[in-house]
Amino acid sequence: MANGGDQFGLAERPDSDSMDSPKETKQKNPGYTLNSPASPQKAPSQPACNADQNGMEGIKVFLHDRELWTKFDEVGTEMIITKAGRRMFPSYKVKVTGLNPKTKYILLMDIVLADDHRYKFSDNKWSITGKAEPAMPGRLYVHPDSPATGAHWSRQLVSFQKLKLTNNHLDPFGHIILNSMHKYQPRLHIVKADENNGFGSKNTAFCTHVFSETAFIAVTSYQNHKITQLKIENNPFAKGFRGSDDNELHRMAKLQGKDYPVVPRSTVRQRACSTGSPFSGEGRGLHGSPEAVGSPFSCENGLSSGSPQELLRAPPVHYALPHRQLQHGQQPQVYHCTKRKVENCSSGNRQHPYKKSFTRSSPSEGESYYHPSSYPPPPTGLPNNPLTDSPYSSDMGQRQACMFAGAEPRLDELNCTSWSYTCPLPSAMTPMETYPPYTPHPPYSSSPQGSRLSALAHQSSPPLGEHITHDPFQSQSSGLSSQSSQNIHSRQVSPPLREYPRYTPNLSPPLYHTLETHTRIKCGVPEWSAAS
DNA sequence: TCTGACACTTC
């Protein structure tokens, strides 16, 4: 992530062997040198692709609208989470290349804790306020087009804009459950579908892509006003809040039940911003990084620039080594919001009102960190790979997004993860029984469907490696250090992956299934090493 | 911190 890390206090990744983003390296740490051998981004021999990765090595993913993501990231992206579920904005859209046109792939996303902290926003800056809440059910969002051929995925942008975030731990809709005031990192997984158009069988290959600039802090209401402004300026649905003419006065008058004059919201904002403003002046850079005075969007050239460093951009090390990072990081406890004079307040916004369209073809789509599956250990939490335990199967071809849920796939906890899943019912496969929306129930037990599926899952997912005990952080640390700057993890997950029973549509509620597989897998370094 | 009603928007 560009500066978001700074915003959240996680940007500085002193470890030279850490997985870092190209952009960040370029912008934040111009002098930053990766330990791993630099290789041209487009070179087929780049670390991202080992020869034995079963065709996953050539896959590249570019984040759509990276500029916008970067803008948010520089301020410290916040995503609203609601009980009913809220979409992400900016939307997570990617362009995928390098897929075998005839091979079927499954694209899915998950969102994992980026670190072990809980944050608070005070004095116009984010700071750590404690330890993160206990893990909650982690869910996967399977792109509704899955499985589809490489040709299909490559044909157009792959959009995950329908993915929704919720803070309802009992969410029955399959939305991704997050905790407010916690920092998260979305991840994209590309899985080669097996013969049944599913995954989970032996030799399933997959790769994980992480765009650090998409990290965000989940909130129930926006904390940083600048984020609010960015949302309003860029999200068409929030167009009504773009106060730049008399409409706002009328609207506010109406809201307040007053006649003119009414102070426009923007004016109020401006006033607020200018007072002790974190946005007023000092430049937005953190830690005195050079980028503070540089172009906030210099990343536009991003990975596409062909910089060797870009290729080596590893996933943010803080996923796996939050503590280490803090040790090395500057001012780990307090993270300032980035500030930009012009954009801070409404005044600045009005000077350049809504120049950016909501969706524009980004000239600078950033390539994600590519995690070669053959590289041990799993880069972030995935590898306890959601795929490894996911019950995804051929039935997923229903062209519906599916969610898999389980223990929170925290990036910094690699040893054991239990996965459960929820699946939307394909419209073409109307369920026999309805699923009561918003019916509070123990997500993985009380529901009849849940119970049945859970049982099914249990059958199919025998505990693995439960006897293995180790400090997740420690293991991660060692694992990551060993893999050094490897940021690409495309792997054959033969050993870890297991067969899962086909998803039975008959058991599907109209919306999503939620069930806990209780699959416990060992995701430590040894196993991954073995896998590779 | 969080929730729900609300006005406004896109689709």
Next chain:
DNA sequence: TGAAGTGTCAG
């Protein structure tokens, strides 16, 4: 035309 996605605001 209505459903659904927005941030605002009061509580």
